[in-house]
Amino acid sequence: MADSVEQLISVPVQELPERWRSPDRAAEIARARALHDRDPDEYWAWVAGRQRWTRPWDEVRTGNLPNFRYFTGGLINVADNCVDRWAEDPATADRPAVVWEGEPGDTRTVTYAELARESSSLAAGLLELGIGKGDVVAIYLPNLVEAFTAIHACNRIGAIYTVLFSGFGKDAVAARLKVSGAKAVVVADASYRRGKLVPLLDTLRAARAGLPSLEHVVVLDRTGRAVELESGEVSYADLVARHPDGTPAVPLEANDPAFLIFTSGTESTPKGVVHSVAGFLVGTWANAYWQAGLEEGDVYWVAADVGWLTFPIQAVIGGLACGTTIACYEGALDTPTTARFYEFCERHEVTKVLAAPTVLRMLRSFGEELRAAHPLPKLQLVTVQGEPLDADTFTWGLTRLGVPIVNAYGQTETGSTWTYPVTGVDALKAGSAGRPLPGHGCEVVDDDGVPVPAGTKGNLVITRPFPTLARTVWHDHERYLSAYFTRYPGKYCTNDEAVLDADGHLWVLGRADDVINVAAHRISTMEIEGVVTADDRVAEAAVVGVPDATKGTVPVAFVTLLPGADARAVADDLIRRVGAELGGYARLARVYPVTALPKTRTGKTMRRLLRDVLVEGGPSGDTSAMEDPGALDAVLAAVSTAG
Numbered sequence: 001m002a003d004s005v006e007q008l009i010s011v012p013v014q015e016l017p018e019r020w021r022s023p024d025r026a027a028e029i030a031r032a033r034a035l036h037d038r039d040p041d042e043y044w045a046w047v048a049g050r051q052r053w054t055r056p057w058d059e060v061r062t063g064n065l066p067n068f069r070y071f072t073g074g075l076i077n078v079a080d081n082c083v084d085r086w087a088e089d090p091a092t093a094d095r096p097a098v099v100w101e102g103e104p105g106d107t108r109t110v111t112y113a114e115l116a117r118e119s120s121s122l123a124a125g126l127l128e129l130g131i132g133k134g135d136v137v138a139i140y141l142p143n144l145v146e147a148f149t150a151i152h153a154c155n156r157i158g159a160i161y162t163v164l165f166s167g168f169g170k171d172a173v174a175a176r177l178k179v180s181g182a183k184a185v186v187v188a189d190a191s192y193r194r195g196k197l198v199p200l201l202d203t204l205r206a207a208r209a210g211l212p213s214l215e216h217v218v219v220l221d222r223t224g225r226a227v228e229l230e231s232g233e234v235s236y237a238d239l240v241a242r243h244p245d246g247t248p249a250v251p252l253e254a255n256d257p258a259f260l261i262f263t264s265g266t267e268s269t270p271k272g273v274v275h276s277v278a279g280f281l282v283g284t285w286a287n288a289y290w291q292a293g294l295e296e297g298d299v300y301w302v303a304a305d306v307g308w309l310t311f312p313i314q315a316v317i318g319g320l321a322c323g324t325t326i327a328c329y330e331g332a333l334d335t336p337t338t339a340r341f342y343e344f345c346e347r348h349e350v351t352k353v354l355a356a357p358t359v360l361r362m363l364r365s366f367g368e369e370l371r372a373a374h375p376l377p378k379l380q381l382v383t384v385q386g387e388p389l390d391a392d393t394f395t396w397g398l399t400r401l402g403v404p405i406v407n408a409y410g411q412t413e414t415g416s417t418w419t420y421p422v423t424g425v426d427a428l429k430a431g432s433a434g435r436p437l438p439g440h441g442c443e444v445v446d447d448d449g450v451p452v453p454a455g456t457k458g459n460l461v462i463t464r465p466f467p468t469l470a471r472t473v474w475h476d477h478e479r480y481l482s483a484y485f486t487r488y489p490g491k492y493c494t495n496d497e498a499v500l501d502a503d504g505h506l507w508v509l510g511r512a513d514d515v516i517n518v519a520a521h522r523i524s525t526m527e528i529e530g531v532v533t534a535d536d537r538v539a540e541a542a543v544v545g546v547p548d549a550t551k552g553t554v555p556v557a558f559v560t561l562l563p564g565a566d567a568r569a570v571a572d573d574l575i576r577r578v579g580a581e582l583g584g585y586a587r588l589a590r591v592y593p594v595t596a597l598p599k600t601r602t603g604k605t606m607r608r609l610l611r612d613v614l615v616e617g618g619p620s621g622d623t624s625a626m627e628d629p630g631a632l633d634a635v636l637a638a639v640s641t642a643g
Contacts, residue, residue: 032438043439047283052080055075103332120156136159142306291383291423595634
């Protein structure tokens with residue numbers, strides 16, 4: 001029996017066919033890698049030189065982990081780079097910046113010139129309300145054009161924006177507003193999701209009690225209901241209309257805080273990490289440029305929620321900094337029918353898509369007949385991130401969609417994905433996250449911080465700073481130091497397990513707390529899920545560890561099946577298969593076939609809820625981030641029926 005990690009990483013390298021190659025991008029990344037080899041700071045100077053500066057920097061970098069700064073003394077504005085410079089150029093002023101579609105089917109296209117005017121007018125409106133440099137503005141919006149204008153209005157005047165996931169309930173919203181000390185919120189009256197109205201303004205109003213710092217609420221009338229405004233609330237449309245001349249972009253020091261985002265950790269107090277003005281701009285430009293291979297003529301759909309860090313990285317900042325047309329969709333990808341994903345791509349001639357691996361699994365579960373009916377000839381790339389990518393899903397996307405599947409890895413704290421195969425250049429491996437990009441460095445180490453050999457599981461650490469790495473935790477720098485730099489001094493601890501293979505490809509196995517200990521054997525849930533999803537009757541799977549009196553912990557699988565599969569036969573086969581391939585210690589204690597898995601809107605499976613159902617009989621924490629409450633009901637029913 002082969003070791004499970006050895007099985008996982010032993011897949012062959014897949015060289016890109018000629019039709020997927022870009023000689024120009026290959027030459028460019030070769031030069032970038034040469035700069036990195038000489039001095040990683042030279043690479044970052046090259047990237048920074050692709051932006052427009054009001055004043056050049058004095059030094060590329062000062063300091064090291066955990067205390068570092070980039071482009072010290074340089075003055076720059078993010079909105080100027082993402083919006084103004086394209087709006088001022090006659091060749092790009094009328095290029096669509098955002099092509100938007102709402103779940104009900106309404107559409108809107110905004111050019112770079114139009115985006116510049118509206119974001120500038122909103123920025124002037126914020127100044128009218130007394131919002132200025134250093135003030136925090138919360139963005140509580142679904143995927144709308146106004147999410148772009150609100151973020152860049154903040155960038156324009158030096159306000160610090162924080163994006164709240166539009167699926168959050170009252171308590172989650174209140175906690176983040178309290179910790180951030182937000183002075184203003186930009187909110188929609190409601191959004192559309194699965195054919196229903198999500199009452200964002202009502203939720204915010206319920207959350208406002210006990211928040212003395214929150215002075216202003218800017219209300220966007222998304223639904224056209226003309227909701228009556230209350231004290232402290234102002235109409236988005238009126239605020240914009242009052243300032244047709246807008247306001248100039250304010251030059252900001254490169255290391256000023258720009259973006260505050262809360263991690264999805266388990267702590268009772270939300271942890272807001274802070275990204276800098278120039279660091280976030282420079283790093284996200286590079287991220288979008290290399291990962292998506294953005295070029296003139298692309299229509300880039302970031303199929304994620306604006307509240308997921310990926311959306312600001314790849315769409316609002318990185319994508320616009322590349323001068324790309326961004327496709328933006330408000331609702332659920334399977335509403336009103338399972339054809340919505342394909343139809344959106346067709347309507348807007350999407351060339352490149354970024355999503356969570358779950359989206360590919362969803363498309364696969366919809367069946368081959370639907371896929372064959374929508375061949376998507378314009379599509380050139382699907383890139384995925386946010387959770388581990390299994391080999392079966394990778395292979396399905398590669399063969400059935402007929403485009404490269406680029407898998408990337410990063411975290412909220414890293415502010416970008418930093419390891420992946422460069423689009424149009426690098427060979428692919430089913431499930432790996434490629435190799436680190438120029439300007440980045442990492443190691444896989446044992447519990448004592450000693451690097452482990454290739455093919456050996458260990459703890460993933462980052463060994464050098466880079467511009468998008470978070471600089472602190474909001475108002476709690478000690479928490480930043482203790483969370484990320486205590487275990488391995490001088491290195492950033494990702495708290496993820498990983499393995500480097502003999503080809504230098506990185507495989508991220510998941511959170512260290514998703515590693516379960518069965519009778520003194522440690523195994524990642526991803527390793528077990530890889531075996532489960534290799535069964536061609538399984539659409540997707542989630543494995544969790546639950547307490548066992550004899551073994552301490554045992555793995556349990558929840559699976560969704562493809563049409564026509566016999567649930568009992570699949571469950572029996574999976575139990576035998578996992579035991580045979582990984583060893584008796586990894587044998588599944590139970591398999592629960594379900595109709596759906598509980599997920600966030602970003603596509604991440606909520607394994608915590610699955611564990612809660614098995615151990616506590618139901619969810620024990622906040623469920624407001626869940627995409628479809630019916631999925632939790634399906635899990636509860638499956639467990640109850642099984643007895």
